[in-house]
Amino acid sequence: LSLTLYALPYTLAERIAGPWSGALAGALGSGGAFFLFFANTTDYIPVLLFSFVGILLGFTLAWWRPVIFYPFIIIWNFLLFRLDERRAPAQTPHLLHRHSAFWDEFQRLPLVGLDTHLLLVMERNRQEAEAAMAYLNTTRQRWAARAAQIEQDARQLMACHSIAAIGEAYHRLSTSEATDSASALLRSFSRISQDVDAAMRQESAYNRRLALSAVEDRLDGLLRELTRSNDRYAARFRPIAAHWREVVADVVQQLAEEAEMRQEIDNPYIIGVPLTEKQEIFVGRSDISSHIEQLLLDRRRPPLLLYGQRRVGKTSLLNNLGRLLPSTIVPLFVDLQGPVSQARDHAGFWYNMARSMIRSAQRQRDLILPPLARDALAADPFTGFDEWLDQVETVLGEHLALLMLDEFEVLDMAFARGRLDADGVLGMLRHVIQHRPRWKVLLAGSHTLDEFQRWASYLINVQVVHISYLREEEARQLIECPVEGFALRYEPEATARVLALTRGHPFLVQLLCAEVVALKNEQPAEERRLARLVDVETAVPRALDHGSFFFADIAQNQVDLTEAEVLRLLARQGEETAVPRQVLVDYFPSLMALENALIRLQKRELIERIGDGYRFQVELIRRWFARQPA
Template identity: 55%
Template sequence: MSRLQGYTHAPPLHPNLVLGSLHLLCWFFFHPSAWKHHLRPINLRPDFCLAEIDWRLPQPLVLKRLLVQGYVILPLLVGGAVGLGLWGFGVSGADIAFGMAVGMAASGAGSLAGGMVVGFAVSLASSFISGIVVGLLFGAMLGTTTLADLGWGFGSAAASVGVLQSFIHPVSLVGINASNVAASVAVSLSPRRSDRIPVPQKFGGAVLGIVLSLSGLWAVAQATTQLLRPGEIPLNPFSFALLGLGMGCFYGIALGWRTQRWRMAIPMCLGLGAFIGAAVGLGLNVNSAVVRGMAIGGGNALLLTTLFALPYVMTESIAGPWIAAVVGTIGSGGVYIIFASLIGGLSLQLTLPLSLVCIALGLTMAQWRPVLLYPLQVLWNQCLYRLDTQRMEAKSSYLRWHTVFWDEFQYLPLIGLDQHLALALEGWPQEGQAAIDFIDRTPQRWAAQHAQVEMDIRQLEQCQTIADICQVQKKILGEETEESYLFRICKQMSLDVDAALQQRSSYNQRLALSAVLERLDAQRQVIRGDAAYVLRPANNGHRTARFRTIFQTWHQIIAQQIETLQTETDQNQEIDSPYIIGIPLTGQQALFVGRTDISQRIEQLVRDDRSPALLLYGQRRMGKTSLLNNLGRLLPQTIIPLFVDLQGSASRAQDHTGFLYNLAKAMSAAANQYRGVKFPPLERSDLAVDPFTQFEEWLDQIAVLLGNRTALLALDEFEVLVGAFEQGRFDEAAILGMLRHLIQHRPRFKVLLSGTHTLEVFKSWASYLINLQVVPVSYLTEPEALQLITSPIPEFELQYEPDAVQRVVALTHCHPFLIQLLCAEIIALKNEQNITIRRRATCADVEAAVPQALASASFFFADIEQNQVSADELAVLRYMAAQGEGNGVAASDLTQYLDKSVDSLIHHLRQQDLIQPIDGGYSFQVELIRRWFAKLPPT
């Protein structure tokens, strides 16, 4: 058996018959899920009864073992427990034998009778408890007194009442609580279908069950009243057999109702009557303490089982297990009221409230038992923890014996569980993870979260190299806890460091790592000056201090890496490459050049009250996002750019609440980043009800805060909302209507949308985005391109020959992405050359770098090929590319090549800025793009 099974709801049953029997009882009371898993291989319900099984068929070994444990081992254990208890009380040997016989008979008869009708597990659990207590009470209080000694059958009832009053109350109390135990276990094991049952049906089932219970109680009251008149009705086995026959009728109906095997009802009626008659006959005439004890114990057990069974079984099929448990408990518990009133001489004013309290305690066992056992469980768990701390070299942990794995009803926080989990994760990782996975689905999930937090902090503390920091993003979970803010910082830092090290040049690595270092310094100031914002007061001291140490260590590691990179560059005399390929430039990167004409156009339109909305339009990789990132320094301070990347969390939200919450969060972050303006907070809970109204009220607060300034809401990658609309996560009319209202009615807010290669999406939204002003983003001007090539950063170490510069311009057509791509490859090529010629680039160097540039940016060119043009357009581009650099192709030649009109194809390719008119024909705008298509095989 794998030790990991101890960390599941399917632990194996102990192989020893005796210990396995006690193990079963623990499952019934504390771990019903384990009992359910135990029965799955033999296809039995957790609340199965014996009468449902077809005994004519061969039965599995598991079931046979359960029968032996339930009907042989457990009654013997009851007898042993009763015997030891009575011996400890100093009771005589005959009384011990009598008490053991009572307990064993009560346990055996009750479990067998209940197992046939109510349920195997329910009857075993209740009969074991009641058998022990009834045996102890009868052995200690009644002992060897015979029914004849009580005066029954000899014309005197005074003696009987006097003796019976001495023990009838505790014995009856045991009976009612045995029913409560049965009810509690029945509810925990029965299928959870009560919530699907209509209330009228529950009410009807309860009424039916109560009527049946009252009928049974009336019969018991009548029989008891008559039997207490020995002078009028002779007390003999026949009179008690009549009582047994009546109980047998109730039992037979319950059996037939549960199994639909009505032919079994008649034998059960007769058998129960005969048994009770024989039992009482033996009790009247036999002096053997053992025989009398078995008769008394079995008779009482059958009586209580019958009174519980009929109302429970009939009500459960109609109203569910909970209502049935209440009704069944009232039925059998009512015996206490009758006996205590008729025999004990107590009034209903006392017995009724007392019985109701007992019933309530039984039915709420799962609520108060965890509180009662909590101190003992905490002590037990602490002992296990102490043992594990002293045996870290052992093969397995004692954690599997922890309360959380065997008491699924314990809802109080188990003190120290998180510490034990952390210890297991460190010493026995496989067991610790299995325990975490199990506990995360229980009321003790807080411990799993705390343990994971502790392990994550230890992971952060163990970072000693830059590679360790890169791995943090993959190792720590950073779940939503009070430390989640700090974990998000660490994961983001890890991602940033990893991205920095992915840069091809040491210069860009140092640049990116320096930016990470600046953000890390800012976060160190946050937790140094505002710890209350980071963690709740309970953890402010210890864990905040640990994060301060972590950030300090990381700062030293990253600074050392920057120094190492600088040293390596100096030693190798490499040329630093400032070019950044494939990701937008931020406002902190000096590489961003030009675009002043576009920023001036945006500023002009923002200041114009007649310009409601802007569209920043251009081909992919033209630098739109880089421009948006740099608006903070390109626009005056009176304009606050609120950059929102809609490819981020906003568009991935599942509903309007999530979208507006993430939108507000991104707007607030941008305002603080670009202008140091702090917007009022907007919590997700604020948007839970009527989110658009709450968002509008938040914008009202922003408008007051802006004063005379203007907020420019820049929504990048706006087309991604199309997918969200199609998936039904957002309502198109609601989102676009909100933007239209913002554009028309909030003069201090301007909206700028960033688009990619098509205007069709925006045209379909024309009714919402009225008078949309297009701001094109195209190629760099030649002076801007020359600056990007020859002076991308101050003190750039590579010099270009004039014809080499012009060759770069000719190959790229001043495309910003392609300039960076080609220049980065030129620097990589030069760094491999001899130091004597390394710092001067020639036209030959430019040409030599082209193949590697095409290979490095295959994703860019493949996107054009696969996503931006049709099959016919692709054929046109391949044909034109094959004609060579600078050579134009006439439209008539293309028509002849495709054998169809190419007017629409040419029109679309020109819109895509892929081709241009030249000398009566058409050629590629960008030579590098032509060379990519020239490499492709012809169609």
């Protein structure tokens, strides 16, 4: 009778207004009905007691029902799982939608086996599983959705049996910025996968082997860490790390055996991408890093501008400042050509900025900065980012933070297109410079601030650090001994010719020397280990062809029509030949246009003045322009 008096009003009210209304109606029904039923009795104590118990049971339904019915619910769910297991994989929909997690909203206890059922459906019907997980993430059973996703990621990682599969794994991983151990492990595997992908994109077998050896070392470190760890996920992910290390080690060994069998000279030169701090080929720049260090210690805290032409090594220097500067300075590198400047609003801009800074601190100084949640920037992005900087300063302690913004010109394009507000972003940078003494700001680009007036008005007293050609001893090291144990020797005349053709331009030195190594590897083994003058000259046309993207960028993006015509005229005169100024004046109808062109070309370090004439600064660039049709 009690059950009936409770169930009838509960069912009616639950259908109309929801479970809590049903509980209230059931409580009043079971308690109130008994009170009316026994209204004529003389002993009210049992009636009142029974009514109170009925009402109490109704109001505490959400607490006692999950516990009492839990064994029956588990049996029901297990039967559904076993039935789904025996169904044909192609038979849909699965019985998962009948699981109690999708209709019993009062159940607060973890439903054992729900994650296993999710995995089964995920393997057979990804779309159905994702819909179920999306719902579960809004309930108390969200643990199961997360556990199933982690296990699915672990299975995908374990299924990578080739180096190509490992290099593609990061595309499929569902990583997040969460601080729990599973998310941290997945981010580690994602970064390793990205490093493998980058390694396999290297042009030379030597650089692939070098990059993969670094990945192997990282996997060794991860294995040791997982072996020592007591974390619950350590045992699950350690076999994956061991498997990946075995795959990577096999490829490294295979590359080494192939190189030994062919007796090839390893080509250490890296063309077209900046050098990272892990690449041994980076040479020199100690004078520039020393100058930067002196300016960083200046009490006036001036902002810095690393200025130099394209491909002259600005980004490579920024990547390597961590090992050139004292450990008390923490470099925070931000590439503005990436997601930062492409953000659609200020929240996305500061979020991507923080992500880059966090990654750089960990890579350069093994320092873990606090995460910045995107939600914290939703209401007020500038205040949210400023508060995050307070947290970063707490972690930094007495260390000095060097915020390095590479390719700052790209950000100006975002201002011009209206995606970002110049006053807000530049005002924030000026605020950091003026009011945060432990922070220094360094911009890097191929333009001066004079060409960007709105930057100049916010960043006052900028100290320019000019980066240009390598010094002769640095260029010689890059030619003759780029890495330890380099097998190719150069005749003195061959080295001198490389210097004369490139003037120590770091990109062009690597471009030409890479072609020399490739040329020597095509020769008989007895002639392979010594580079002669004729080898350098033979490699020049190949370098001009393979480096055409560098030269074409000058012609198409860095000079206007008048400047391009000046370059073509100078190029036709031959090596080290200066064109008299009067010849140029007679050739161009507008003296003002000529003067402006000569000034800009000298500023871009393409030409130089010799006496009363002008010539190319770099012979390889002159040769490329000389090859172009008039």
